[in-house]
Amino acid sequence: MEKIIQAQGLYKTFPRKGGAAPTATHYCPGCDHGVLHKLIGEAMAELGLQDRAVVISPVGCSVFAYYYFDAGNVQVAHGRAAAVATGISRVRDDAVIVSYQGDGDLASIGLNETMQAANRGEKIAVFFVNNTVYGMTGGQMAPTTLVGEKTETTPLGRDPRYAGYPLHMAELVNQLRAPVYVARVSFADVGRIRKARQAVRKALEIQRDGKGYAFVECLMACPTNLKLDAAGASRFIIDQMEKEFPPGVLRDRSAEAEAFARPGADYARETIENIYHLAEDHAPDAEHDPAAPTHAVKIAGFGGQGVLSMGILLARAGCAAGKNVSWYPSYGPEQRGGTANCGVVISGVKVGSPVIARPTVLVAMNRPSLEKFLGDVVDGWLVLYDAAMGEMPGREGVKMLAVPAHEIAEGAGSARATNTAMLGVMAGLAGFGIDEKFYLDAIARNFAAKPKLVPVNEAVFAAGKAWAQAHA
Amino acid sequence: MATQLVKGNVAVIIGALYAGCDAYFGYPITPASEVLHEAAKQFPKAGRAFVQAESEEASINMLYGAAAAGRRAMTASSGPGISLMSEGISYIAGAELPAVIVDDVRAGPGLGNIGPEQGDYNQVVKGGGHGNYRSLVLAPNSVQEMCDFTRLAFELSQKWRMCAFVLSDGVLGQMIEPLRFPDEAVAPSPDTSWCVDGTPATRPNCVTSIFLDFNTLEEFNKHLQEKYAKVAAAEQRSEEHLTEDAEILIVSYGISSRIALGAMEAARAEGIKAGVFRPQTLWPFPKDALNALLARGNVKKILSVELSNGQMMDDIRLATDCRVPVSLVNRMGGNVVTHDQILSAIRDAAN
Incomplete structure (x- = not known):
């Protein structure tokens, strides 16, 4: 009497399949997918992993793997199993993830995802079915198709001069440092399947223990597309596939690999508030004061003159003073090395456009900026420009001041702080209804990472303000 | 409750942290990279997952995986990246998974440039991927709303089990304004009625978008349209x-x-x-x-x-x-x- 071993880890009937033949699989006669399903199911059951398992069904012949495995199942887009597995694993550290993929899926459209997930050492057991052909879509060339092998898209046999050579996935994965286990097994006969069984179990044990990435390439034949019977398919594996793709364990670091546990999410509000230092760095809610004027300050110059940070300092001071503020930088390739500008709006009411068309105050740190924006300034308002560019022609209706920003900054102890000097001048002339202490707070916070710069910038700011009062 | 001066792209991540987002998956692209940077910097401090994906296709599929596991996940990108994600977005719709995507729109078509535009409107609002699906699309116009709408996107995408976009642009992402931090931080729990997270409760569950039988798929499509009709009635803002x-x-x-x-x-x-x-x-x-x-x-x-x-x-x-x-x-x-x-x-x- 033959002894029939009941399959484990697989459904007895296939409730996710339904239909007229709920116990028949969708695989072709003579196909080895069923054998691999059985090995994986058995290992999951014997290792007690079904409750922890997430099986990923790919696109290809095993697209319906979820019919059979008695475990949680996620069906995914063509080639994307490794990325989906990464997503699951990163949020479910103790899940046991089984990624079941064919050669078109894993080695062609999904090659990038495959290699990158392997390189990150994701906690996934990958079972890669190499049967040298696209089965489900009707027998086209796969990356693993043998030289000379006839398929629908290599009707004269794969010619490497036109279609390259078979991809050796196990060897490719074995080039990477992160994988824990890499093996290639064959399904040609019972003796070989016994070895495959050990590899399948090893890959799942590594997942059980949370040790990392395991890759098992499974050599199978596709009797339907090869137009072979079961015995012929076995011979094809032994005589041709194994010569191209030698079976064996390429790597086994399972004994020395250490489990790596990732921490769980911390949802506490205090945690987020600490991340953003809310206790130390917070401003009052803006006051609604329709009577207060709205200022639109445009600050422009060369990159590296600190125009963007001058704007942030001004916005910070305004925010701390309970004003409505916005800051918006110029955006484009000129940001690096070329000209830069930003706009700061300070208002008693909610800020409308953060993009400033008509500034009330223009700070121009170089000549192109002055020429570009001078015409936009609102009548009756203020233009400050760096005196280093010489005396510039004025404009009717606006007050123009050449500010010796470099001299002010140098005189107060830091020749580099021309932007802070200009801020001081601006605070002294326009003020914007912001008390001096808020400017000083903004300077302190801005240079919090370099506390040495705080006193010197305070001095430069004060010098700028004094200059403004003398020239108002 | 506190107010801080914050950049729009940073406000997105603040909103996500308060919304209980478990994972960020992303690929660099200007002008959305700052969202990626902020997630890389802050998510690990709160035990949230962060992965720099190898491509936008990988990002969206990582998102698909985390969402299939019942966890809250997001990504941010810009037009060219959203184009690459379109496949995954269709699968998310087909599997009825919640997902949050921020699009800091840049100027197109093609490589275009990194200036602000709203040219992704049709791509995001009408679909972009294959099939009869919809995505919720929220359109902030301030740093405050960059945060608040990101939080809202998580709530709505969970409620309706569909993709929720935050449609932003290069200006909103770059600008700095005061942000009033949220009052509440959400501690979400997964919906084990459908998710697959490697626990005994979810062992029978299956997340899939394949319906081999034509009539079954038509019924599923009708179900989607009924859901979208409810969303259309309930969520106009x-x-x-x-x-x-x-x-x-x-x-x-x-x-x-x-x-x-x-x-x-x-x-x-x-x-x-x-x-x-x-x-x-x-x-x-x-x-x-x-x-x-x-x-x-x-x-x-x-x-x-x-x-x-x-x-x-x-x-x-x-x-x-x-x-x-x-x-x-x-x-x-x-x-x-x-x-x-x-x-x-x-x-x-x-x-």
């Missing part, structure tokens, strides 16, 4: 400014709505009865509020102010059955509509 007596109605969203507000006020100062209708959701398009406004009978002309080629204008016409003439006020290519441009269009419309 909009804001109105001086619309009560408005004869010239500006419809504008995102950064262009901020500029439009100033132009509208300037027009009012000239005695022109202008108003602004701002969609805060683009799908569903807030057609109920818009039609209620038109039903008052004052509006003579509508101006669609957008940074695209009339993509939203089409939706205004569809929503209003073309009852009121709609014309386009736009810039493209990374340029932003100006105050004076809108004001002059309002004056023209008033004459």
